[in-house]
Amino acid sequence: MKSLYVRLVITFVGIVFLSSLLGFFIANAYYQQNLKAFNEQKLTRIGEDIVDLYQEKGTLGLNEFFQRIGGINYQIYLVDENGKGTFFGAPFRDKTIAPEHVQRVLAGGMYRGITEEKHGLMVTGFFENTLTNSIGLPIRADHKTYAMFLRPNTEGQFGEVQIMLTVLLIATFVLSILFILVFTRYLVWPIKKLTRATEKIAGGDYAIGLDISRKDEIGTLATHFEKMTTALKQLDEMRQEFVSNVSHEIQSPLTSIQGFTQAIRTGEVDAAQQEVYLGIIEEESRRLASLSKQLLVLASLEKETGLFEPKQYRLDEQIRQVVLLLEQQWREKQLNVELHLPEIQIVADPSLLNLVWINLIANSIKFTEPHGTITVSIRADKMIIVTVADTGSGIAPEDVPHIFDRFYKGDKSRNRTASGSGLGLAISHKIIKRSGGEIEVQSEPGKGTVFTIKLPRYAQDQKDSAKV
Numbered sequence: 001m002k003s004l005y006v007r008l009v010i011t012f013v014g015i016v017f018l019s020s021l022l023g024f025f026i027a028n029a030y031y032q033q034n035l036k037a038f039n040e041q042k043l044t045r046i047g048e049d050i051v052d053l054y055q056e057k058g059t060l061g062l063n064e065f066f067q068r069i070g071g072i073n074y075q076i077y078l079v080d081e082n083g084k085g086t087f088f089g090a091p092f093r094d095k096t097i098a099p100e101h102v103q104r105v106l107a108g109g110m111y112r113g114i115t116e117e118k119h120g121l122m123v124t125g126f127f128e129n130t131l132t133n134s135i136g137l138p139i140r141a142d143h144k145t146y147a148m149f150l151r152p153n154t155e156g157q158f159g160e161v162q163i164m165l166t167v168l169l170i171a172t173f174v175l176s177i178l179f180i181l182v183f184t185r186y187l188v189w190p191i192k193k194l195t196r197a198t199e200k201i202a203g204g205d206y207a208i209g210l211d212i213s214r215k216d217e218i219g220t221l222a223t224h225f226e227k228m229t230t231a232l233k234q235l236d237e238m239r240q241e242f243v244s245n246v247s248h249e250i251q252s253p254l255t256s257i258q259g260f261t262q263a264i265r266t267g268e269v270d271a272a273q274q275e276v277y278l279g280i281i282e283e284e285s286r287r288l289a290s291l292s293k294q295l296l297v298l299a300s301l302e303k304e305t306g307l308f309e310p311k312q313y314r315l316d317e318q319i320r321q322v323v324l325l326l327e328q329q330w331r332e333k334q335l336n337v338e339l340h341l342p343e344i345q346i347v348a349d350p351s352l353l354n355l356v357w358i359n360l361i362a363n364s365i366k367f368t369e370p371h372g373t374i375t376v377s378i379r380a381d382k383m384i385i386v387t388v389a390d391t392g393s394g395i396a397p398e399d400v401p402h403i404f405d406r407f408y409k410g411d412k413s414r415n416r417t418a419s420g421s422g423l424g425l426a427i428s429h430k431i432i433k434r435s436g437g438e439i440e441v442q443s444e445p446g447k448g449t450v451f452t453i454k455l456p457r458y459a460q461d462q463k464d465s466a467k468v
Helices: 004-057 062-071 099-106 123-127 154-202 217-266 271-303 315-325 327-332 350-366 424-434
Strands: 074-079 085-088 135-141 144-152 311-314 336-340 345-348 373-380 384-390 438-444 448-455
Touching (some): 004 144, 062 074, 074 099, 099 135, 099 144, 154 217, 217 271, 311 315, 315 336, 315 345, 315 350, 315 373, 315 384, 350 373, 350 384, 350 448
Antiparallel strands (some): 074 085, 074 144, 373 384
């Protein structure tokens, strides 16, 4: 397969060649349409001037006169009434001419060989050194009529110009190819650097050095490529951190289960202690099952492979059902739950949004001190706005930007996600974004936290809408 450099060189050389060819055809068409007749008219005037000059001031003999005319780079063929011809000046390459043309001129007519005869379609016909490519005029001398056929000796008049033009064209073509070879390599060089950079990235090395100071398309490409590299590096770091976090979250309950199981099997604990251990094993098993389910949900949301099935339903009723579902948890802590839920219809995926309300309200219950207050409210404007507020421990300012990251727990002494897998808010964030909404958080340590969720009345899967 040809490299980009070879393809560009071939393309540019082809453009130069095609441009030269088209330019030649355009020049030829212009000559045929405009210059050919003009050239003949100009030569005719010169011929008439020669005839007038001889007849007005013909002190020289006819042969001597035309020898001098031929000496100033004109080719002349003189034919008398008997058909005897004499050539003056440089010789013609082809000296044939039809007798009827000669008779026409001897009879007082004119021969227009430049336009009457076919000399090819090319502009090179102007330089054709043939007797037919001339003009014929009658001339009288010594009471006789002669037919004079005249054309300029183009090689004598323009020979140096022809050589100069030929050298110019060849030099232009050769230099164009040389410059194409050099500057095409300059154009391809940044792309080669990008290729080497992709190879380094494929090998896991994100330390690439690209010239992003250029202001052209290559500079723009390099800038976007560097941004992509940064994103890939962050993604790789997140992947590694994700694997590490998953391993840690799984290892902890497995270690507990293994330890308590061994203690029970050895028979070193009494029946009451065994019951306690079995309860711990059951709780850790639920934790593993919950973690596995959350990981599957998160993977489905990130890959956008999960089904998004919007339907119309009452959002206020859904939130009330979640509060009832978690009633045992908030009653155990004697929390005051305030609901401001006017009747509101929404078109969205109820199963996905149900996970959001469970995660947010459960978090508020978990991090609100006993006898605290949790407030859930809905209001409708251009969008449906749901707020979940509590009077809990709050979130540290440095942790707020990261609370929607997977497995992020921050300072365990203050952070809301210190207990659990650290996936609930990440899942909620993904669901809200996929539903076309936004989620915001305001928090102050020791004073509580407010989550604000904005949803369109008709939620649409953002994966599907991007394809429209």
